[in-house]
Amino acid sequence: MDDKKVSMAVVKRLPRYYRYLTDLLKLEVNRISSKELSEKMGITASQIRQDLNCFGGFGQQGYGYNVEILQREIGKILGMQNKFKAIIIGAGNMGNAIANYSLFAERGYSIVAIFDNNTEKVGKIINNLAVLDMNELENYIKNNRVDIAILTVPFQYTSQIAERVASLGIKGIWNFSPMDLRLSHEVKIENVHLSDSLMVLGYRMNKKIEEDKASL
Amino acid sequence: MDDKKVSMAVVKRLPRYYRYLTDLLKLEVNRISSKELSEKMGITASQIRQDLNCFGGFGQQGYGYNVEILQREIGKILGMQNKFKAIIIGAGNMGNAIANYSLFAERGYSIVAIFDNNTEKVGKIINNLAVLDMNELENYIKNNRVDIAILTVPFQYTSQIAERVASLGIKGIWNFSPMDLRLSHEVKIENVHLSDSLMVLGYRMNKKIEEDKASL
DNA sequence: TAGATTGTTAATCGATTAACAATC
DNA sequence: TAGATTGTTAATCGATTAACAATC
DSSP states (O other), X not given: OOOSOOOHHHHHHHHHHHHHHHHHHHTTOOEEOHHHHHHHHTSOHHHHHHHHTTTOOOEETTTEEEHHHHHHHHHHHTTGGGOOEXXXXXXXXXXXXXXXXXXXXXXXXXXEEEEESOTTTTTOEETTEEOEEGGGHHHHHHHSOOOEEEEOSOHHHHHHHHXXXXXXXXXXXXXXXXXXXXXXXXXXXXXXXXXXHHHHHHHHHHHHHHHHHHTO | OOOSOOOHXXXXXXXXXXXXXXXXXXXXXXXXXXXXXXXXXTSOHHHHHHHHTTTOOOEETTTEEEHHHHHHHHHHHTTGGGOOEEEEEOOSHHHHHHHXXXXXXXXXXXXXXEEESOTTTTTOEETTEEEEEGGGHHHHHHHSOOOEEEEOSOHHHHXXXXXXXXXXXXXXXXXXXXXXXXXXXXXXXXXXXXXXHHHHHHHHHHXXXXXXXXXX
């Protein structure tokens, strides 16, 4: 596994490769060339070969790539073998949706506990897990492996809870609050900005409206 | 509103600008320079000025930018004045979460109806909206303004439903299925790939683990 | 006016694409 | 072997940063 600096542009494409390769595997395709894959994905073959060669030569001249091997290797690069354990903090609608999303399990992530500070929610069962009280958080993390905290709490609590889980030694935070969470700690953070994505859609729709108007 | 081609890199930053400016407004800051904003956002002042000047000169030499005006202008560029109307298709956990997410309303989007094909869910009230049966879809769209379809349905139904709403004249699709939805139609599509985001987090966590191991 | 900060051009940096020798 | 396709270097393209004249 090479360690020359890999750009974020490349890293962000890896899950997409993983997805397409998984689909191909399901279709029992066991061999693919960068050209064929490029046509399916709508990117250039050159980019695919460039991207993959950041991590090593997974292909074979004259043959292409073995789908199963390539999928497994990309999985490794993405760290799937770690089988990361995640807790959800915030048992609201978004917490519920995440807890019930089976794809994460397919990708090797497991949700091991759900927390909420609302006593009415504590004890409720969500996807086979009883919601735990927030004041059991420290105790739980001390006694169980937890790698990731998924934050689906209201905006105003987010920073404070992020600090709290970071101080408990969590390695990653997946944040659903509409803020750019940043911590001094060595914790990796991914901010999911749902409304940003919706607004980009709005931009593109609006642009089309303006263009249609202009072309009258 | 200029129409020289604006790159996607710039467009994707616009909601983020909007977010920071809204926060500043709430703090009653009414003036900001590109330098101050750059420090808050962790990007260069140069980039901010470059980005904004794709759309026009919103600032004033020697002064900076008026927060309120700039926020409003970016809102316009993002098409917020359209007050887009959206329907949710799929009243499962994710549909529920989206329906209850108040931020979208703050950003000018409104959810006007929710559909599901499960008769047990039909009639259920979600955030003041009764879930409608899927076979009322055509009729509803004929009689009401609908700009966006938010798809929170299982993977296997996604393409088919996308085609269906596209043929009904919808202008945009916000897709939560883990697939790259593409249509021949003139419909704008944004695919939200939650698990891709989680896997990028996994990549970064794994990289840190490898590095820590290596530095022993 | 002097100071500050934009708008914009030019320079740099990085990412994508093209090309082709290596090789299966 | 001949054909195909990779891995990789070089060329191109685009995005970011730096610099500064314009101007509030």
